[in-house]
Structure formats: structure tokens, C-alpha cells
Amino acid sequence: MYRLPDERRRMSALLQARGLSVAYGAAPPVLSHVDFTLSPGEIVTIVGPNGSGKSTLLRALLGMIPGVQGSVTRAAGLRVGYVPQKLHLDPNMPLPVSRFLRLERKLSRDEIATLLMRTGAQGLEARELSTLSGGQFQRVLLARALAGDPQLLVLDEPTQGLDQPGTAAFYRLIEEVRREIGCAVLSVSHDLHVVMSASDRVVCLNGHVCCEGTPSVVSNAPEYRALFGLGTGGALALYQHHHDHGMDHPDHPHDHETCTHDH
Amino acid sequence: MIIDDFVLRALAAGLLVALATGPLGCFVVWRRMAYFGDATAHASILGVALSLGFGVSLFAGTLATALAMALLVSALAGRGWALDTTLGVMAHAALALGLVAVSFLHGVRVDLNAFLFGDILTVRGTDLWVMAGGALAVCGLMLWRWEALLTATISEDLARSLGLNPDRERLILTLALALVVAVALKVVGALLIGALLVIPPAAARNFARTPEQMALVSVALAAISVVLGLGASLTLDTPAGPSIVVAASALFALSVITGAVKKGGR
Numbered sequence: 001m002y003r004l005p006d007e008r009r010r011m012s013a014l015l016q017a018r019g020l021s022v023a024y025g026a027a028p029p030v031l032s033h034v035d036f037t038l039s040p041g042e043i044v045t046i047v048g049p050n051g052s053g054k055s056t057l058l059r060a061l062l063g064m065i066p067g068v069q070g071s072v073t074r075a076a077g078l079r080v081g082y083v084p085q086k087l088h089l090d091p092n093m094p095l096p097v098s099r100f101l102r103l104e105r106k107l108s109r110d111e112i113a114t115l116l117m118r119t120g121a122q123g124l125e126a127r128e129l130s131t132l133s134g135g136q137f138q139r140v141l142l143a144r145a146l147a148g149d150p151q152l153l154v155l156d157e158p159t160q161g162l163d164q165p166g167t168a169a170f171y172r173l174i175e176e177v178r179r180e181i182g183c184a185v186l187s188v189s190h191d192l193h194v195v196m197s198a199s200d201r202v203v204c205l206n207g208h209v210c211c212e213g214t215p216s217v218v219s220n221a222p223e224y225r226a227l228f229g230l231g232t233g234g235a236l237a238l239y240q241h242h243h244d245h246g247m248d249h250p251d252h253p254h255d256h257e258t259c260t261h262d263h
Numbered sequence: 264m265i266i267d268d269f270v271l272r273a274l275a276a277g278l279l280v281a282l283a284t285g286p287l288g289c290f291v292v293w294r295r296m297a298y299f300g301d302a303t304a305h306a307s308i309l310g311v312a313l314s315l316g317f318g319v320s321l322f323a324g325t326l327a328t329a330l331a332m333a334l335l336v337s338a339l340a341g342r343g344w345a346l347d348t349t350l351g352v353m354a355h356a357a358l359a360l361g362l363v364a365v366s367f368l369h370g371v372r373v374d375l376n377a378f379l380f381g382d383i384l385t386v387r388g389t390d391l392w393v394m395a396g397g398a399l400a401v402c403g404l405m406l407w408r409w410e411a412l413l414t415a416t417i418s419e420d421l422a423r424s425l426g427l428n429p430d431r432e433r434l435i436l437t438l439a440l441a442l443v444v445a446v447a448l449k450v451v452g453a454l455l456i457g458a459l460l461v462i463p464p465a466a467a468r469n470f471a472r473t474p475e476q477m478a479l480v481s482v483a484l485a486a487i488s489v490v491l492g493l494g495a496s497l498t499l500d501t502p503a504g505p506s507i508v509v510a511a512s513a514l515f516a517l518s519v520i521t522g523a524v525k526k527g528g529r
Contacts, residue, residue, distance in 0.1 A: 059420075059423075062423075062424060064420065064423040064424065080424060082420070082421065082424035082425075084418050084420040084421050084424070085420065087417060087418045087421075088418075089417060090292070090293045090294070090295060092292050092293060092464075092465070092468050093293045093416070093417075093474060093477075094468065094471045094472050094473055094474065094476070094477055095417070095473070095474060096472060096473060099473050099474065100417070103410065103413065103414045103417065103421075103425075104410055104411075104414055104425050104427075154424075156420070
């Protein structure tokens with residue numbers, strides 16, 4: 001049976017939002033009329049200033065909070081590995097890494113060792129979560145997210161509190177993991193510089209989708225510059241080789257690459 | 264030596280309470296709900312006044328007011344009220360209101376001390392059955408929801424991403440707390456229930472390496488406190504409820520010292 005390319009893309013999408021608006025209580029909506037599609041294997045980064053609704057979009061897409069308008073659809077039986085923004089762990093809870101990885105999941109000792117090895121956190125099984133460094137902690141969170149063999153890895157500001165080398169190393173690790181298991185990666189960041197090098201597509205958010213496209217398109221968009229200032233121009237040179245990334249995916253064109261939204 | 268029936272009943276009542284407060288107290292500590300526990304417990308005095316005034320069972324009356332208080336505080340916290348201040352207001356208001364309400368009960372002579380500090384040596388056989396039901400219900404809830412409660416305590420976002428509903432887990436804890444208050448009122452009294460929820464888990468923290476160990480050690484330490492406190496009460500003629508709490512506090516102090524020595528030795 002013949003299907004239009006656009007329809008085929010929709011059928012195979014992991015996540016899709018149509019006209020999604022989200023509000024907390026009676027307050028004005030945090031997000032309004034957001035359209036969003038995530039295809040298998042795609043790396044998409046949502047960027048935006050504080051309070052722009054990045055985390056809210058992530059939660060709504062995963063069904064953690066309801067929308068007030070529009071629709072969210074997820075592929076049937078979608079396996080999601082979620083890396084939360086941060087944990088407010090009370091130091092009075094004795095929680096070794098191995099027990100944390102086994103939350104709501106049955107894992108053997110070997111499986112735990114393999115997961116920790118894969119994220120560069122080998123040998124931390126018996127350490128208490130509250131005694132880990134920032135970098136080790138993120139690697140353990142990532143290991144837990146990988147435990148269910150996810151089709152989609154979701155990261156909410158994963159490098160908060162990491163220094164620059166730590167951030168770079170963590171993103172390299174995510175790229176590595178993605179190459180290995182071929183999952184899609186959806187992350188949220190307020191730091192476009194580091195994320196850009198790995199992303200197929202960047203969605204710039206400020207209550208609504210300001211602009212969307214390959215990293216180069218977004219970083220040159222006037223909407224993006226209005227939000228983040230002009231200081232990004234020079235740093236982008238580092239990532240020139242990714243500018244034609246869209247060519248690698250002829251079957252899902254970036255239909256939002258021109259930014260027409262008015263501010 | 265012949266042990267009197269009332270001592271055995273007191274012991275059984277104390278051990279039942281230890282069984283329920285151990286695991287629940289861990290969540291009270293992990294979620295920093297100590298004040299929440301106090302507010303719920305204090306509300307039970309109002310429940311005592313209402314039960315005696317309307318002639319309904321004490322267990323039902325205290326359970327109902329404790330549950331109402333716990334739900335009210337939960338709802339206020341959900342609306343973004345500053346929890347610490349709100350709880351402070353509610354805890355003291357409930358206690359004062361209860362004491363005033365008790366003073367209106369003319370026909371009945373009420374031994375207020377028994378409700379404030381417990382009266383474990385007067386536990387009757389029928390009390391024991393009700394307490395057993397309540398304590399086992401709390402244990403059942405804890406066992407049934409353990410993994411979900413633990414996950415929601417560690418991170419609500421993580422719990423949601425795994426398809427759990429943290430609001431429901433919070434409601435389960437609220438219900439368990441109200442049950443524990445109703446069960447423990449006779450044993451340590453409204454003013455000291457909070458102590459039994461917090462002190463054994465705080466002591467257990469120094470020996471436990473996993474959340475499950477902490478819950479089990481809490482039950483064990485609470486049980487030892489009950490035995491020591493009852494023993495002291497019988498031999499030294501001290502009040503039983505406060506003696507149990509003193510024993511628990513002594514175990515806590517010991518655990519801190521042992522913990523410090525272990526750390527220093529490493």
C-alpha cells in the first residue's frame with residue numbers, strides 16, 4: 001500500500017505532539033500550540049531560556065503531565081530511558097548504586113556490572129548514591145536509564161552542575177551509547193554550544209516553538225539570537241562540519257528550517 | 264516467675280506498634296515528614312474527644328480525625344502552602360482544640376495523661392485484636408507498595424517516567440500514617456507517636472546499607488525499645504510510654520557512637 005512520505009513519517013514516529021498546550025492550574029499556559037515529532041534514531045535537543053517550558057514539554061511528551069489542548073501520541077510499547085534533572089535524595093536513605101539500578105526492575109549482578117561498565121561507572125556498585133561526584137552520579141543515572149534497552153533516551157538538563165570537560169565527556173558518552181544501541185535521544189538544554197555538535201535537530205522553545213531545524217539554521221535564526229544574544233556566532237565555527245547534517249536523512253526533511261514566527 | 268496477662272498484652276501491643284512504625288518511620292525520615300507525623304498524631308486528641316462525646320469507638324474516632332488531618336495537610340501542601348509553617352499551625356491547633364474539646368465532656372471522666380503519653384499496661388484483649396488489624400494493614404501496605412513508594416521517594420519524575428503515580432503513593436503513606444496513629448495512641452500517646460516514627464529509623468540509619476535493611480533494623484530497634492521500656496516501667500515504676508521512647512533514644516545515641524567509631528576505623 002502506498003503512503004505519502006509525510007504520513008509514513010507520522011506512522012513511524014516515536015513521539016508526536018499536535019497543537020499541544022500545557023498549563024499549571026489557572027496560570028497562563030506554559031506551552032501553547034506546540035507541534036513536535038520525533039523519529040526513531042533521531043537526536044533532538046530542545047533549547048530555550050529558563051522558564052521557557054523545556055522541561056514541561058519533555059514531561060508532556062512522556063505523559064507525565066496532561067496537556068490542556070492538543071494531542072500527544074507515543075509509539076505503542078515505547079521503551080523510554082529517562083534521566084531526571086536531579087534527585088533530592090535525603091542523606092538518611094542508604095542507597096547503594098546497585099539498589100538504585102534495580103528500582104522497579106530485576107537485574108542480575110552481571111547486568112549491573114555491564115551497565116556501569118558501558119557508562120564508565122564500573123566498580124561503583126556498592127557506593128552510596130549520596131557519596132558520588134557529579135560526573136559519577138550522571139553516569140549512574142544514565143546506566144539506570146539504559147537498563148530497559150530503551151528506544152528513546154530522554155535527558156532533562158543532564159549536565160547541570162558539571163564543569164566544561166565533564167559536560168563534554170558526558171555528551172561524548174551519550175553519542176557513544178547511541179551509536180551502540182541506536183536509540184533516539186531527546187534532551188533539554190540551556191547550553192546550545194555543547195549539545196549542538198551531536199544534534200540532528202534543535203528546537204528552540206520559548207512558550208512556543210520559536211524556530212526549529214539543523215543546529216546551523218537555529219543558531220543563525222533571528223529568533224534564536226533574540227533569545228540568546230549574539231555571543232554564539234564565533235563559537236559555532238567549531239561545529240561547522242555538522243551544518244549539512246540534514247543531508248544524511250533525505251527521508252525526513254526538516255520542514256521547519258525557515259523561521260517565520262513573529263515576536 | 265509468673266508473667267501477668269496484662270504484661271503479655273502490653274508486650275504484644277508494643278511489638279505490633281514496632282512492626283508498623285519501623286517501615287513507615289523510614290519513609291517519614293526519608294521524606295522529611297516528621298512534623299507531618301506530629302500534626303497527624305496531635306489531631307487524634309480531638310478524635311478522642313469526639314469519640315467519647317458521641318459514644319463511638321476510640322479507634323474509629325482517632326483514625327477518622329488523624330486521616331482528616333493528614334489529608335488536609337496533604338491538600339494544603341499540594342496548593343503550595345509553606346509546609347513547615349502550615350504544619351506548625353495545624354499541629355498545635357489540633358492539640359489545643361482537642362484538649363479544649365475534652366474539657367467539655369462532663370459526664371465522662373477522662374484520664375488525659377493516658378491519651379497524651381499512652382497507657383500500654385491497660386490494653387485489653389479486644390484492643391489487641393483491633394491493633395493487630397491496624398498494624399498488619401500498615402505492614403501490608405508497606406510490603407505491597409514498597410518498590411513504588413521507594414521510587415517515588417527517590418524521584419517523583421523518575422517514578423512518573425516508570426508509569427507510577429507519586430500522588431497515589433503519597434496518599435498511601437498518608438493513610439498508613441493515620442492508621443499508625445490510631446494503633447499507637449494507646450501505647451505511647453499522641454505526644455510521643457512522632458518519636459517512635461523518627462527515632463528507631465534514625466538509629467537504624469547507622470547500621471543499614473540498603474533501604475530494606477534500614478526498615479528491618481528499625482523494626483528490631485523499636486521492638487527492643489518496647490521490651491526495655493516495659494521492663495523499666497515494671498521494675499522502676501516509670502510511665503511506660505515515655506520509658507519506651509527513652510530506651511529508643513538511648514539506642515539512637517549508641518548507634519551514633521558506633522557509627523562514628525566505624526567511620527573513624529576506616
